[in-house]
Amino acid sequence: MEERTRPLGRPRSEDARLAVLRAVDDMLVEEGYAAMTMKGIAERAKVGRQTVYRWWSSKAEILLEASAADAVRELTVPPSESAEGDVVAFLAALSGFLTESDAGLAYRALLGEAQHDAKVAELLRGTDVLGDAARVLIAQVQDRGGLVGFAGAARETLVAELVGPTLFRTLVEGRPVEPAAIADMSQRFLATSR
Amino acid sequence: MEERTRPLGRPRSEDARLAVLRAVDDMLVEEGYAAMTMKGIAERAKVGRQTVYRWWSSKAEILLEASAADAVRELTVPPSESAEGDVVAFLAALSGFLTESDAGLAYRALLGEAQHDAKVAELLRGTDVLGDAARVLIAQVQDRGGLVGFAGAARETLVAELVGPTLFRTLVEGRPVEPAAIADMSQRFLATSR
Amino acid sequence: MEERTRPLGRPRSEDARLAVLRAVDDMLVEEGYAAMTMKGIAERAKVGRQTVYRWWSSKAEILLEASAADAVRELTVPPSESAEGDVVAFLAALSGFLTESDAGLAYRALLGEAQHDAKVAELLRGTDVLGDAARVLIAQVQDRGGLVGFAGAARETLVAELVGPTLFRTLVEGRPVEPAAIADMSQRFLATSR
Amino acid sequence: MEERTRPLGRPRSEDARLAVLRAVDDMLVEEGYAAMTMKGIAERAKVGRQTVYRWWSSKAEILLEASAADAVRELTVPPSESAEGDVVAFLAALSGFLTESDAGLAYRALLGEAQHDAKVAELLRGTDVLGDAARVLIAQVQDRGGLVGFAGAARETLVAELVGPTLFRTLVEGRPVEPAAIADMSQRFLATSR
DNA sequence: TACTAAACGAGACGGTACGTCGTGTCTTCCC
DNA sequence: GGGAAGACACGACGTACCGTCTCGTTTAGTA
Known part of the structure; x- marks a missing residue:
């Protein structure tokens, strides 16, 4: 029986994932859903914008996971x-x-x-x-x-x-x-x- | 006893009001609430943007009236x-x-x-x-x-x-x-x- | 004989035009052509980005005019x-x-x-x-x-x-x-x- | 007198070098200098991006060699x-x-x-x-x-x-x-x- | 044969500019 | 003073490329 091989390339950063989820959690309470933007989330999480878009397609998706x-x-x-x-x-x-x-x-x-x-x-x-x-x-x-x-x-x-x-x-x-x-x-x- | 005098200047245009309400009605069905914008409503109603802002403060307000x-x-x-x-x-x-x-x-x-x-x-x-x-x-x-x-x-x-x-x-x-x-x-x- | 009628709407702002040209002039000397960006020009001129794009299509065009x-x-x-x-x-x-x-x-x-x-x-x-x-x-x-x-x-x-x-x-x-x-x-x- | 000993580790790949030079040559003609990017060169040459950066520091340098x-x-x-x-x-x-x-x-x-x-x-x-x-x-x-x-x-x-x-x-x-x-x-x- | 070391491909990372779009406000002329 | 037109400053959109990093793999020399 074969182990599932890891995908190529640098693996996803768990730090970045958690930073985004935490940022969304905080921003929802502090600023509200409407004021939350993908740009704002990325900046708050100190993460590149692309990194957010790579793993989630909308703030709703992030919020659900969070x-x-x-x-x-x-x-x-x-x-x-x-x-x-x-x-x-x-x-x-x-x-x-x-x-x-x-x-x-x-x-x-x-x-x-x-x-x-x-x-x-x-x-x-x-x-x-x-x-x-x-x-x-x-x-x-x-x-x-x-x-x-x-x-x-x-x-x-x-x-x-x-x-x-x-x-x-x-x-x-x-x-x-x-x-x-x-x-x-x-x-x-x-x-x-x- | 005096009648309440009409306000000065050009009175509000009923045409413009109806055009905006109709535009919002149509756009909601055709494009959905999220895709509706104040700019889009004004253009669709062939009305100046200022006219929309003068009488309503958000698309929600227009939609409610409509x-x-x-x-x-x-x-x-x-x-x-x-x-x-x-x-x-x-x-x-x-x-x-x-x-x-x-x-x-x-x-x-x-x-x-x-x-x-x-x-x-x-x-x-x-x-x-x-x-x-x-x-x-x-x-x-x-x-x-x-x-x-x-x-x-x-x-x-x-x-x-x-x-x-x-x-x-x-x-x-x-x-x-x-x-x-x-x-x-x-x-x-x-x-x-x- | 007819005078050429002014175009509709708010006329172009001469202030904005000059601010952009001056910004480009300054930035070329201070930072060089390669480091100049449309975003940077707009910010330096304290002008909206759209305003730059409305009148010029590239930094080369602005520089030529300037x-x-x-x-x-x-x-x-x-x-x-x-x-x-x-x-x-x-x-x-x-x-x-x-x-x-x-x-x-x-x-x-x-x-x-x-x-x-x-x-x-x-x-x-x-x-x-x-x-x-x-x-x-x-x-x-x-x-x-x-x-x-x-x-x-x-x-x-x-x-x-x-x-x-x-x-x-x-x-x-x-x-x-x-x-x-x-x-x-x-x-x-x-x-x-x- | 000593021969200069080969450096440790895997030697530079001549295949990769040629693939990059060829890619740059082709892309210059097909897409033009401005449209050429380090990322695009690496992808076209089927070479890792790091490999390109390891040996050249800009597309100009590659183009000159090519x-x-x-x-x-x-x-x-x-x-x-x-x-x-x-x-x-x-x-x-x-x-x-x-x-x-x-x-x-x-x-x-x-x-x-x-x-x-x-x-x-x-x-x-x-x-x-x-x-x-x-x-x-x-x-x-x-x-x-x-x-x-x-x-x-x-x-x-x-x-x-x-x-x-x-x-x-x-x-x-x-x-x-x-x-x-x-x-x-x-x-x-x-x-x-x- | 095993170990060490560097180059390799792949691709995620934090950044930043791109050109566009919508915001709400303003300035112009016309009614 | 209302209205249509459209420019204004602002800022988010989603994408692309930057140059760096972190993986697992490959290919050489050395032990």
Whole structure:
């Protein structure tokens, strides 16, 4: 059996890669997505412009790589004592993620850009951050015995039912969902399934 | 009592205003939001650039003026025979609006831009197109006797519960919600609110 | 009879034009032709890059406009007491121009560039600085009675005979022609033309 | 007495050297001097870029090495039946060299570059191609008994008198000198010396 | 035969100029 | 004073080449 041989030439610099990701992370928070430019990223990272373009084709792509892991981590909630506790914790995490976290800021910027840039939409569809997190939570709740008796089309809408209301509030209003509303949403979500 | 006197000088040209709005409408469909520029709009409308800047401060502002009326019209559904019929009709209209209508394309672009541009977010908050339409529908359903017995926090989440799931599906997946899912969402919405 | 109407829009800025020409003049002396860039010129002139490109298509074109008038002036010599005096004065001026004058530095750079850039060659052919100056001098000498009895092909070579030797010395050796050599060249030129 | 020991390591590749020289030769004709780049040369020669930089420091240097021998050969004319025949043959060769030969194209490019790049000027001064050829021709003519009675400063200007006029015509006008003019120039050159 | 050392190809690196485009402002003349 | 035209200073775009670097490989002499 053969080892895969290294590509020819000087290998990619991990230093440069990390410097770019870090620069994007910092600039998003400090200056905002709109003010970020490929030129600015390169300068901030002390990296050649060509080096950025060689490995990423847009600031959206860099941002996705820089924030995807954080997003997944922030949306993973430890099991609580009850199904309702799990859902409440998840929705609270989701609300916080979308309105107060750096990774969530990145996600909102990307989801926003996806609405008028097909390339970014495509990119984002490759990593359904919110959907994946929701599916994990739903499976967790089902294992406890909640959410029994779903079938067919109903199951497919569960993710939307769980995530949608919070997404609406945060995207449209731009601020966290208050705890009372989260409690209400959680009850509604579980009510239809019991 | 004196009539308020007309401002001095040449009055604003309605021709120019309409030409700009029409140009923005057309360009959004033909080239997309990202490719639209203030310069391009002025040229397409055969209008001086200064004239565009004099009356609007960004392409988002023009787009909002150009599409708001259409959006409201498309999201107004006539009463049907039942509460469920009303909700289904509304969600279908919402799904179609967000994925297939020109006005919806504009709304998605604006909502997207609002995620990384505070000015646009502010602008959009002034006209809560989706929320207003949802509130009208909810009032309509309540008048029929559906949705009784709500109070406090619960009432505030109703809009999000109605609109959120469909918004999630369309924004994240970028395609219309299938009829079976709409039916399911409608039933859940009514079930948890009775 | 009609006045020629001014073109539409904001007229060209004379300030910007002069700032660019002055910048090119200065930079040629301070940094040299090779180190001069369109970007550098714009920055030095505190002018937008687009403004430079709008009116000139290359640094050669700017340099020509900036130095042509000076070149003509420096190569115009006042009549002296004798034909030989005129020729000596001209060759001395030519030698000085090509090796010590700023305008001559520009001319050498342009003539050099013309050797590997057809656009510049074309440009330079439109203004035969050396040839014109030589023709003026030759006419001057002929008016005195020197250079009688020329005809046909012979006449066409006069300019080359006058300018060529000095051009060779300066271009190839890069330093002024010594006075003794100038005297010698002048005598030969007149001797072979009488 | 010791032989100079070969340096350690892998010896220079003659293949690579020739490939580079050939690439430069071809590219000069096909694309022109200005369009030639170190990167392009390396790629065309299928040679690493470092290899080019290891042995030459600029494209001018490569071009000089690639064309010097050809230049000398093209400017060496066999003795004819008369002194005038020799001079005519030389000037014809010079005119053809500067306007139609590949080696002459290279020489013109180098002489041009030398006008705004001191490094190239230095380089070119090391090999006075035109001057050397002219000196050979002059010695040849003198041996026949032409050009007698020169001394001092006069002798030093002979080369310039011979080469200059043709150089002027070719550099400034960019086309060959017509035969009648060459004949005229030859007569003038010999006239002052007899 | 193994070791050392330099040249080799490939190609990524940090820089910088290219020529174009869009920004928002200005200056001109015309209505 | 509004409007069309278009020049202005500014700065990002994505590309190309600069000259250097870091890989693995090749080719010689030396041990």
